Amino acid sequence: MGFSTLAIHAGQEPDPTTGAVITPIYQTSTYVQEALGQHKGFEYARTQNPTRLALEKNLAALEGGLTAHCFASGMSAIHAVMMLLKAGDHVIVSDNTYGGTYRLCERVMRQFGLDFSYVDTSDIAQVEAAFRPETKLIFLETPTNPVMQIADLEAIGRLTKDRGIRLAMDNTFMSPFFLRPIEWGADLVVHSTTKYLNGHSDSVGGVVVSTLAEDAERIGFLQNAVGAILSPFDSFLVLRGTKTLALRMKQHDANGRMIAGFLAEHPKVRKVYYPGLGDHPQHERAKKLMSGFGGMIAFDLGSLSGARAVLDNVRLCSLAESLGGVETLISHPATMTHASVPAAKREQLGITDGLVRISVGVEDVEDIIADLDQALNRI
Numbered sequence: 001m002g003f004s005t006l007a008i009h010a011g012q013e014p015d016p017t018t019g020a021v022i023t024p025i026y027q028t029s030t031y032v033q034e035a036l037g038q039h040k041g042f043e044y045a046r047t048q049n050p051t052r053l054a055l056e057k058n059l060a061a062l063e064g065g066l067t068a069h070c071f072a073s074g075m076s077a078i079h080a081v082m083m084l085l086k087a088g089d090h091v092i093v094s095d096n097t098y099g100g101t102y103r104l105c106e107r108v109m110r111q112f113g114l115d116f117s118y119v120d121t122s123d124i125a126q127v128e129a130a131f132r133p134e135t136k137l138i139f140l141e142t143p144t145n146p147v148m149q150i151a152d153l154e155a156i157g158r159l160t161k162d163r164g165i166r167l168a169m170d171n172t173f174m175s176p177f178f179l180r181p182i183e184w185g186a187d188l189v190v191h192s193t194t195k196y197l198n199g200h201s202d203s204v205g206g207v208v209v210s211t212l213a214e215d216a217e218r219i220g221f222l223q224n225a226v227g228a229i230l231s232p233f234d235s236f237l238v239l240r241g242t243k244t245l246a247l248r249m250k251q252h253d254a255n256g257r258m259i260a261g262f263l264a265e266h267p268k269v270r271k272v273y274y275p276g277l278g279d280h281p282q283h284e285r286a287k288k289l290m291s292g293f294g295g296m297i298a299f300d301l302g303s304l305s306g307a308r309a310v311l312d313n314v315r316l317c318s319l320a321e322s323l324g325g326v327e328t329l330i331s332h333p334a335t336m337t338h339a340s341v342p343a344a345k346r347e348q349l350g351i352t353d354g355l356v357r358i359s360v361g362v363e364d365v366e367d368i369i370a371d372l373d374q375a376l377n378r379i
């Protein structure tokens with residue numbers, strides 16, 4: 001079945017009691033048992049909830065995984081992946097990973113005896129050089145946030161298979177519509193469902209998709225044992241979101257390409273980071289791995305005052321953290337999403353004070369361009 005058909009139907013049988021086409025919000029904490037030990041597969045709602053289960057089946061199908069488990073946020077999903085490891089294990093992480101992932105690794109997981117190396121995962125030699133006997137996991141983000149570097153997923157997938165270690169991929173930026181990490185060798189895929197999967201900026205959540213029975217078992221165990229579950233209402237919202245994922249992603253991509261082209265030509269813009277542009281250092285690799293480039297763009301205005309002029313003067317674009325919603329959001333990584341990354345490290349990663357990130361929405365593209373143009377001309 002095609003992607004859109006799966007998005008609309010996978011995991012979603014009409015409700016057996018009423019025939020409701022849409023999976024209801026099962027707002028209950030527990031389920032009656034007919035007799036001791038006799039139940040319908042649902043005992044207590046931290047452990048199982050039918051709305052969450054429908055979403056989990058849907059997301060497992062979209063990523064082509066064995067199982068999916070939904071969590072209260074993208075961070076709790078990433079935390080669950082880290083909890084597959086034990087004290088003494090070492091992890092290789094993309095060096096310009098999401099700021100919250102960096103904070104989780106450095107300020108939480110390190111206290112439990114995990115060690116992390118941050119490398120430019122778009123350079124396979126750096127990945128190989130970071131290996132140690134204790135390395136158990138590569139945690140990859142591609143494209144990276146916010147400067148949009150593309151890792152050679154296929155080569156890294158082979159490397160992790162050869163060495164018998166896990167490859168986990170944060171696929172939040174592309175969504176399974178444009179990039180299917182499991183097909184390139186990922187063992188685990190995570191998302192902040194807060195972003196494109198939900199797509200309407202009205203829910204916070206996360207998911208871990210597993211491909212190996214052993215991991216699926218353990219992630220399910222951790223979901224219940226730790227308890228950071230996605231609520232029935234949020235599960236309903238994300239399930240509603242995935243139905244239009246294909247439609248939305250096509251429009252994010254079409255608008256993204258137009259806006260990247262506009263920014264690349266604009267005299268006030270120093271540099272544009274978008275994998276769809278011919279001068280992007282991994283443009284060819286992006287074309288091979290992904291079926292579209294999406295709606296995430298970063299651009300450098302050369303100074304904090306330049307960035308401020310744009311951010312203070314946009315009218316249609318909203319100054320806000322987050323991404324992946326139908327509305328265009330614009331942000332300043334150095335002081336917003338990446339404020340928890342030390343200043344020296346930010347500079348080294350290209351997250352300069354003049355860098356602006358835009359999550360292109362699905363509005364009429366001429367309106368977004370007109371808004372950016374008037375704001376850029378205030379510099």
Ligand SMILES: *Cc1c(COP(=O)(O)O)cnc(C)c1O
Nearest residue numbers: 073074075098170172192194205
């Ligand atoms: C937002 C985001 C996260 C964290 O997800 P939350 O839902 O905010 O906890 C992780 N990775 C990426 C790439 C993100 O954009």
